[in-house]
């Protein structure tokens with residue numbers, strides 16, 4: 001379901017020090033995968049800590065449309081336990097209606113992969129943002145499995161996929177660093193006989209591989225001269241699991257950033273991911289001189305996590321190497337805000353993928369930061385922010401149906417000289433429904 005079409009403007013004003021404990025919600029990437037693998041397992045999967053945001057609700061509804069049963073157990077918002085009755089690999093049936101994945105690239109791309117090697121037909125659609133995003137990167141490899149695809153202009157939603165009746169296993173080099181491409185191919189490979197192999201030059205988030213192993217699939221990753229080579233044996237019987245979803249490091253980045261830039265702040269964020277395929281931002285922040293203290297390293301839901309204490313302090317600009325990009329791909333909007341409050345220039349290289357997210361994130365950040373007084377340069381695949389230790393503010397920023405653009409500028413407005421308004425805060429519901437309440441509880445002036 002697409003989110004409300006009624007824009008909800010919101011303004012962030014200069015705030016006192018942020019203090020307290022930030023309990024961010026469940027990881028979006030892990031939540032999608034828990035629902036999809038639960039639907040492909042035989043029997044009942046139980047999920048705790050599932051992110052209850054619009055992107056995830058859309059994936060849950062889609063799994064029901066393909067024949068799984070998905071239900072929420074318990075009363076407390078954000079603490080729900082979910083149960084999925086799976087239909088087994090190859091057990092999906094053709095949905096009666098169009099599958100609307102709303103704003104979610106991960107949802108639509110992983111689900112296309114999951115159904116493309118079963119002889120059923122489904123049509124996928126989404127909101128105006130998702131309808132602008134490239135789908136050929138997914139449908140191309142799915143055609144190699146034997147699926148038949150029609151897409152608007154060969155590239156965009158709506159996309160109709162007729163799944164392959166006799167799928168062939170695939171050996172596939174991903175053309176760009178993308179966990180969504182890797183995951184779509186692996187999920188399609190589940191119902192192909194033999195070994196499906198995905199080769200990625202740069203590692204991307206590995207939640208699909210971790211969770212497939214947890215559900216009993218035979219999957220291994222080798223590091224060779226070609227890069228990360230992931231081999232999955234097709235046609236497993238996936239056994240249902242109990243999945244405890246860890247907290248989302250990409251959501252954690254917003255209160256962390258706010259605490260770093262609002263003078264006098266000190267906050268604690270529990271259960272932040274230390275998965276090396278997700279933690280690039282924290283390495284960059286350390287290089288910028290951020291005061292970060294990690295404690296209680298442990299494993300939660302199969303992911304390495306720790307508790308993070310963040311204190312405000314001076315930051316300096318850095319150059320972010322392109323090899324870091326995949327491990328922090330969703331964190332560049334908020335890094336560009338932090339960079340504006342640092343002293344000196346921060347150069348972000350190898351970030352062309354940002355142009356095909358919920359919005360063109362390089363353009364959205366550059367335009368919004370400039371309107372609020374920052375000096376920013378951009379090229380097709382890089383962005384440079386010339387930090388001056390502060391930001392003037394005073395402008396209204398267009399969020400283009402992009403939750404991360406909205407949250408980034410609301411964090412910036414907490415410390416800019418004049419307030420910053422975002423034209424539409426409603427997309428925040430897609431990934432972090434409690435963002436405003438959580439930030440207000442820390443002391444942020446948002447309204």
Ligand SMILES: O=C(O)C1=C[C@@H](OP(=O)(O)O)[C@@H](O)[C@H](O)C1
Pocket residue numbers: 028029030106177178179180181183205329330353
């Ligand atoms: O696999 C995933 O869960 C995701 C992969 C990334 O996208 P790409 O695979 O397009 O880089 C990321 O931007 C997105 O938020 C979540």
Ligand SMILES: C=C(OP(=O)(O)O)C(=O)O
Pocket residue numbers: 103104105106107330357358404431
């Ligand atoms: C890019 C993102 O998500 P998706 O691709 O799932 O829409 C994101 O959450 O920043």
